[in-house]
Amino acid sequence: MKKIEAIIQPFKLEEVKEALKGIGIDGMTISEVRGHGRQKGHKEVYRGQEYVVDMLPKVKLEMVVPAARADEVIKTLVSSARTGKIGDGKIFIYDVAQAVRIRNDDRGEAAL
């Protein structure tokens, strides 16, 4: 099993969700996060006082999928979340040791 963690532009969330649904992935956890990589922040001015805002709002999606499907999911994520500009985000992939469904104690891929 692989855990796929994608940090994307917030406005791309719906498009990405639809694309994932299209390949049969509809379980995921999302959170609103802030951060930046190479994308620089922006300047705000309030009554002459300047503030540099470099932690930009992003959305983080996390999902665990069977290892065999990981590449397909990653391809879908990349194509649906991409605008081609700095700030599109990143994807990280981890190995998952075990998964447990709390309701009935299913283990492994059966729990996904």
Next chain:
Amino acid sequence: MTKLCGLLSVAAGALWAQTAPDKVAALEGAVQSAQSAGDNAWMLTSSALVLMMTGPGLALFYGGLVRKKNVLGTMMQSFILMALVTVVWAVAGYSLAFGEGNVFVGDLRYLFLNGVGAAPNADYAATIPQQTFMVYQLMFAIITPALISGAFAERMKFSAMLLFMILWVLIVYFPMAHMVWGKGGLLNAFLGGKVPCFDFAGGTVVHITSGVSALVCALYMGKRKGYLVEPMKPHSMVLSFIGACLLWVGWFGFNAGSALGASALASSAFVATHFAAAAATLGWLLAEWMRTGKPSVLGGISGCVAGLVAITPASGFVKPMPALFIGFAAGVVCYLMVTAVKSKFGYDDSLDAYGIHGAGGTLGALLTGVFATNQVNNALKDAAGAPLPLGLVDGNAGQVANQAIGVLVAWVLAIVGTLVILKICDAVIGVRVDPDQETEGLDLSMHGEEGYSYEA
């Protein structure tokens, strides 16, 4: 039969003789009560509009400008004055402001609102119950100290603020209101003041006193912890935006209501007020756009408030075109005050109570001496009943000097009074919260609550 006819005609004659003056008296009474009803309706509406300026208007405007952790504490600083000042006003405030007294302060004739009822007080407003006049003026006494809270935002102890505000209305506001608007007051142009100063709705009484006191507070209390190091940007421009729009609307009660009746003068003040707000919005935005490259929403709403402040003393004395000029000037001047001047001197007037109310009020009070005209307000008449010239545009150049004296009195009273009050509060309670409490925020440390709860 003839006797009876004679008797009847005598009786009819007597009846006719009685009826004519009776009818006139009845008509006069009906006209008077119709005017009273109209004026009273407008003045009660105005009273409610002015209260709306404090809560929610100012509470939202200021509340949005502070950090998230201080939103409730800041709103409470406005709201609590709606309660606190009302009680002080009922007990002694109205009397100290509007009792005849001496040139500086009123006497105690209206203590506990004694004798303030349905009968009008002809010295102030002959067509409305004195009770209406009293409650209308109360709303001014509420918002004025609330304006100061912009200067010490995010760092004043709630208990110290309560003591400060009680003393401030007693020592600064009531005397200033008496001097300018009270019968026999030093600066009252219409009721026997020695230095006739025109202040229609409170340029000196409201905005200079609060704005200058705000500067004193900012200097005395020092900067917020982390000022210019930590980010302190407004946590919700949306709240501030709504607040500013409510202030703009409420200000019609403030200025047009100061005509104290539903008169043509009220219409004139309404128009002047609106025009000044519009021009000031554009003035501030233009200055900002040229200087920083972007017209900000905060700039627009700050500009409208600056214009409303500056037109306040002038609103019942000037024509629409001077109102546009006063507003535009206030927009540009106040923009420079809160940006260039504030950063040059380095004081932390957190929400720019001085930069907008102190500076805008001073500018407006002085320009009132220039543009006041008897074509708008003919309340001052010579012995023959002809209206007297008011401002420079009427040929009365000396009025600018009178206005300057009024401004000076307001500045001195605000500086000295506020400094003394701060010393007292500091000695008795301590004006500033602990550094830990300041870091935690006023919402939790003062009130035990949070403005935005994510667990709920």
